[in-house]
Amino acid sequence: MEINFRCNCPFTSALDIIGDKWMLVIVKQMLIENKQTFKDFTESDESIATNILTTKLKQLEEFGIIIKTKLPNNKKSNIYLLTKKGLALTPIIIELGIWSDTHLRDLNPNIANGIGMELLRTNKAEFERGINQKYREKLATINYIKNSDFTS
Template structure:
């Protein structure tokens, strides 16, 4: 896929990596829900098929958005963690959440909108830094 981009457009090229149904869901689960193992992703409410999950994890790893390690307490289990490149998607995910709040909620009134979203919306730059710092602290807890 690295050389299989459709065109030179930056948006289209980003969508070639992130525009499928599952990639951003996996990144969201890692960043906001603390999911780190294949089992964590399979057991999520989004119900991603195992073959699709395997494919997306490999692709995200190829593009250095995630990294794979062995779980220190169980060498048979892979641990998936966001890289700095993956964490750089934090503002994108927050903006998508806010867009959904204002433009999708009327169609899906049961949206799960975190109570911290108002703070995040009013203090985006600081919120992005806090989310990334919290994730990095969480990531270090594995090593």
């Protein structure tokens, strides 16, 4: 797939890849909500249409942000996993959460406000470490951590 970037600006180039309204939602679902199958994504609160989900998953795979594979014990179902490049989006997801918590509560008073948000407010570094550790443990349990896409 050829990617047509609008210009040579690094910010705009990043937005050309992840600036679509669904791309970071899917990454967030994988990272924080443990979504990994097509069915998992379709059952999420965000209600992404299946045709859009299919397109976005393919794009994320083509960009090297996720891989599509199969579980060792279930060769029928596809699962989607974040690559090292995908995990590197963690700080962006976290900063969006902090920005939303700070600036959007007046517009959306129903924004989540549980233990996770409290940790995010009080110790962003610990929140990020916890997310990354949990995801890497998940990868290790399904024997994909050895794949060079996931090693640091």
